[in-house]
Amino acid sequence: MKSKPALSLHLxxxxxxxxxxxxxxxxxxxxxxxxxxxxxPFQFEVQPGQGSAMNKIPEVWVYAxxxxxxxxxxxxxxxxxGIWCN
Numbered sequence: 001m002k003s004k005p006a007l008s009l010h011l012x013x014x015x016x017x018x019x020x021x022x023x024x025x026x027x028x029x030x031x032x033x034x035x036x037x038x039x040x041p042f043q044f045e046v047q048p049g050q051g052s053a054m055n056k057i058p059e060v061w062v063y064a065x066x067x068x069x070x071x072x073x074x075x076x077x078x079x080x081x082g083i084w085c086n
Contacts, residue, residue: 037062037078 039060046053062069064080072078 035080037080039072039074039076039078041074 039062042057044053044055059071059073061071062078069078069080
């Protein structure tokens with residue numbers, strides 16, 4: 001005959017193992033992939049009277065919802081935090 005403390009310990013161990021097997025899904029559920037902006041080098045095409053076709057744009061300032069994300073030199077892959085593709 002088993003004593004009550006040993007039986008109680010076994011139940012706690014089983015409960016702990018059972019909860020730990022499913023706890024990852026509760027704490028860290030699967031999330032959708034964040035949005036990535038692919039910034040490629042670019043060139044301007046100007047029409048007569050619009051100015052010079054010569055330009056030197058070394059960087060691009062990126063904003064999302066009026067929040068400054070950062071300054072990047074093309075080509076760059078920019079992770080936009082908090083913006084998800086649906």
